[in-house]
Amino acid sequence: MSVEKVDTLVVGGGQAGLAMSEHLTKCGVPHLILEQHRIAERWRSGRWDSLVANGPAWHDRFPGMEFADADPDAFVPKEKVADYFVAYAGMIAAPIRCGVEVKEARRNVGRSGFRIETSEGVVEANNVVVATGPFQRPVIPALLPDEAGILQIHSNAYRNPGQLPEGAVLVVGAGSSGVQIADELAQAGKRVYLSVGPHDRPPRAYRGRDFCWWLGVLGKWDAETPGPGTEHVTIAVSGAHGGRTIDFRRLAAQGMTLVGRTESYRDGVVTFAPDLADNIARGDANYLSLLDEADAFVASNGLDLAAEPEAREIGPDPECLTDPILELSLADAGVSSVVWATGYSLDYGWLKVDAFDEKGRPRHQRGVSVEPGIYFLGLPWQSRRGSSFIWGVWHDAAHVADRIATQRKYLAYREPTKRETKIA
Structure with missing residues (x-):
């Protein structure tokens, strides 16, 4: 040969x-x-x-x-x-x-x-x-056994809402993929539960400039290592719908149910960590900190970029955030499918x-x-x-x-x- x-x-x-x-x-x-x-x-x-x-x-x-x-x-x-x-x-x-x-x-x-x-x-x-x-290699946690009778797919295999059977959907993972898929499913009339872990939530745009521009001028794209404790933190950002900031409270107000990190499964019941409020608060802090840095950059460089005070308004907490669900019976909730937006190895x-x-x-x-x-x-x-x-x-x-x-x-x-x- x-x-x-x-x-x-x-x-x-x-x-x-x-x-x-x-x-x-x-x-x-x-x-x-x-x-x-x-x-x-x-x-x-x-x-x-x-x-x-x-x-x-x-x-x-x-x-x-x-x-x-x-x-x-x-x-x-x-x-x-x-x-x-x-x-x-x-x-x-x-x-x-x-x-x-x-x-x-x-x-x-x-x-x-x-x-x-x-x-x-x-x-x-x-x-x-x-x-x-x-x-x-798509990562699907060994959490739900096949005998659970639930369709399980990774985000890399998801194509559109019509691909899933009738019934509610649990989307696990609230990075860019998970949030966008969950939003699409909700817009299609699906009952959606979104499992939210630790995340960064940058503004899509601020003072007339996209967040990609802000990360550039603030030197964040050139950071050589992740910050302490951020190695496994996902980024919730999207270009869908013409590009807009991910707002978990808005998604909840539109009918989506937010839950914490998915932890375990037993006898048809999924349990979630009691960390939803902390994860949302962390995302809010990340969002506001970038606005602070952007404002400081505008002031120090004398840029003519219009102020945007309304960007700092945080909506009211939905019930699923103030009284979070820690256990969910898949059968009682009518959940027929799970989309794992849980990354790759x-x-x-x-x-x-x-x-x-x-x-x-x-x-x-x-x-x-x-x-x-x-x-x-x-x-x-x-x-x-x-x-x-x-x-x-x-x-x-x-x-x-x-x-x-x-x-x-x-x-x-x-x-x-x-x-x-x-x-x-």
């Missing part, structure tokens, strides 16, 4: 893989991208039908190309986001092969480089860039190298692995808060490509012969 050889193999043809390709090309590094499905496939088939980008078009893009036929302040639908990346791949002439699965990658024995087994044969590469992103089972800690997390410095020749791209907090966002991954790719190019130069060094030295 013939073996294809390439300097650098990029695994994954989404936003990370394409950003990597652009910068490798700029650095003169020969490379190949392998994508198991289509370009940016997760935007098409790993999201619900009505999803739009959580950031405005002027922000959530690569520097080299704007979204075609989109208002800069609009929140682009998911299919258009995927189309954007297809067009970008064409613009940069990315050397990508779709429909090719990478099954295993190992370091060569006794010589440099890696041997990569794929669905279309063997590839050998000096470097491997893992650009598969953070959304790999990493899956690097195909990568047989010593690059991971005891929990299976990559050991790296800004994407440069402890295993020479292995690189990662698109990880949350890879170099800063913005790393897993479209524009952030593009900037991280520049650093990784530079490191690959620099290492190639060292390895290409050839000691001059004595004759060459004399001539010089």
